[in-house]
Amino acid sequence: MPYPTSNPAAKHDLVGPSHQDEGDDTLPTSESIVEAIEARRSSAPPASNISKISTVYTYADAPSNPKPLSRSLEIIGYADVALSLIRKFTDDGPLSSHMSKCTVGVKRADRPDIRAVLRDHDMANSDSLAELAVRMREGQLAAIVAADHVGRFGILRPMEDEYGGGGGSSTGGYTKHDYALDLYVGDFTDIKNMLAGTATSAASSIPAVTTNSL
Secondary structure (H helix, E strand, O other): OOOOOOOOOEEEEEEOOOOOOOOOOEOOOHHHHHHHHHHHHOOOOOHHHOOEEEEEEEOOOOOOOOOOOOOEEEEEEEEEOOOHHHHHHOOOOOOHHHOEEEEEEOOOOOOHHHHOOOOHHHHHHHHHHHHHHHHHHHHOEEEEEOOOOOOEEEEEEEOOOOOOOOOOEOOOEOOHHHHEEEEEEEEHHHHHHHHHHHHHHHHHOOOOOOHHHO
């Protein structure tokens, strides 16, 4: 998706670990992503690992049924974009139609003329999201967003232009594509059941070993 040009529809706090280093916020398997979402649904967030990353906006493309997205979007961990859960349910993955794709963004701050008129608070807020976007892009990571009170979870991925690039770097500055992220939203129970069904189908396709074939 391109950087949004429409007016924001709602404001949210993006909270959670910002993944400064490899650590407890890394989710190494698709199974660990499911387990982390389930664990968060049944417990309070760990105060020591939760901080505000940025105030972000959603737009008209954000899901609103049965309710708008939560005021707080909580990242519970980061996962390699090569994991099957990420590949299947985002971009053009085989199960991506089960997810709603929308945009979260902040005010752009990628040009000197824009930065000159931004308040210090807004600039810091925008650059905080851009820093996260670059860190995720360079690390080939997606951020996992906890399920909300109606059971929707999310996958955040760095935004790209129509050529599959366009983002900045940790050494070369930010571009407009770093001031927004793609958010994929889906019903956690449905996704979990689909993943379980895929695993069952794969297992059932393996031919049984009989004594005659040994």
